[in-house]
Ligand code: ADP
């Protein structure tokens with residue numbers, strides 16, 4: 001026996017373990033689901049290698065998962081004959097978290113145990129969940145094709161130890177030394193129930209070994225006979241290959257829970273089998289709750305690719321377009337070669353075909369959800385923002401996606417579709433109008449809306465970050481152009497009432513002094529007839545598009561200068577136009593600009609200057 005080597009867990013693992021041990025007691029039994037799922041992954045990996053790697057081609061491989069327990073010793077063992085791990089892999093996989101997304105996710109946990117445990121549950125608890133029920137875990141493992149085997153031992157308190165050991169066959173065996181209060185997991189009924197509940201559709205057989213005690217004979221001749229039993233607990237069928245008729249809703253739900261490591265039920269599923277020139281099966285799920293990493297750059301793909309039931313990859317983000325990254329499920333093709341490389345996958349025609357058909361099916365199912373307002377609200381609150389991203393990446397389905405979007409509007413509470421918007425358009429309205437801003441409150445208060453309200457036009461209010469990226473590029477919906485309502489081109493087209501020439505003349509002096517006072521801050525100062533507030537800022541559409549493009553490319557766009565419109569009918573300006581006090585005119589020009597800016601964005605740049613000018617002005621009125 002070689003020397004034992006002590007290692008310390010990475011900080012984030014300790015944090016995770018601490019949470020597992022102290023806060024996640026509500027649903028402890030999922031540890032078994034997680035360990036079986038790891039065993040199944042290990043079988044998937046070896047299965048693939050035996051078919052593609054010449055070194056492993058001759059390996060006799062009969063994939064299986066074996067469970068056993070000892071009631072007296074309070075132990076539970078999960079064993080697989082899958083890929084196994086080398087010493088380096090043990091350290092990397094069971095001592096550190098490699099994915100930066102998971103790391104930053106853990107770093108962002110609040111420390112509030114209740115909140116954190118809900119999050120942790122959502123993100124899939126994995127191997128470390130063993131420590132929810134065990135105070136010691138021993139892992140024995142041997143990598144397929146290697147000679148050496150290793151033991152990993154830990155009590156989950158900061159350290160683990162690795163040493164060499166002897167193990168006959170490849171694979172991994174994990175033994176849990178159960179805590180006293182969790183010793184019930186070392187029982188036949190408990191294990192059977194949990195496996196039925198969570199792992200029925202693991203596509204490899206799961207066996208349970210136990211000893212059955214029987215009695216034979218009567219009276220004095222009565223004899224106790226112990227018999228070793230080995231019972232298969234699951235049907236071990238790939239559910240996506242089964243016929244829909246043989247599956248109940250419960251089957252899909254349970255499969256989803258174990259597949260997606262999610263305790264909430266899926267919102268919908270789409271199961272299809274395609275036969276013809278191409279042959280494949282797909283099973284997709286729309287979750288009820290967004291996965292925690294939905295908005296992370298390094299989100300994990302939710303779709304697994306199989307070829308003739310052999311697992312190929314779960315790490316290909318191109319299997320579905322990014323805007324459908326919340327979808328979970330399986331694609332299983334009969335036509336792809338087994339040894340497809342990642343590069344080949346990217347440009348593979350068969351896969352492109354499957355992908356395009358899958359997108360249609362998923363969008364179709366979302367359309368179905370949209371028929372029920374209540375259900376769709378639930379869907380939309382979770383995935384609406386992501387769906388919008390499809391507007392600039394999936395040109396082919398743009399119209400479909402547009403139909404699925406919902407927006408707040410200047411006319412009504414709640415949200416509406418573009419279709420409804422169009423139906424409500426009064427005669428003469430030629431475009432669909434929208435404004436984009438920081439938040440809904442600000443948008444509702446925007447002076448720009450007044451101009452449209454006067455004509456009876458509705459304006460869509462958009463405050464998602466992604467709106468600024470996608471909306472200016474949409475162009476049109478159902479042959480009606482979509483236009484930024486705050487752009488000067490749009491406002492011109494709106495056909496505002498012209499300001500009377502005489503009135504214009506009377507404001508000339510004031511406008512000149514405003515322009516002088518504001519200088520470089522504004523593009524221009526002009527007179528308007530269609531405001532009810534004293535002033536508003538308007539931009540131009542071309543600029544807005546360019547800014548969004550620059551942001552998309554990761555550049556900080558230059559500050560966009562806007563035109564300040566002032567209200568020719570407002571008493572403030574009426575009174576101001578005959579004043580000569582240069583200082584007062586300058587202060588008020590800045591105050592009007594600042595309040596228009598506040599209405600537009602909720603903040604101003606120079607608060608000190610604003611306060612000084614306000615105080616100055618107040619003083620003059622006293
Ligand atoms: P995940 O399964 O999401 O990667 P886990 O915490 O469940 O996270 O497992 C961590 C890693 O440990 C796995 O990715 C895998 O590399 C390794 N591992 C765990 N269990 C096994 C096993 N039975 N056989 C081989 N490798 C395993």
Ligand code: MG
Nearest residue numbers: 037038126127
């Ligand atoms: Mg896992």
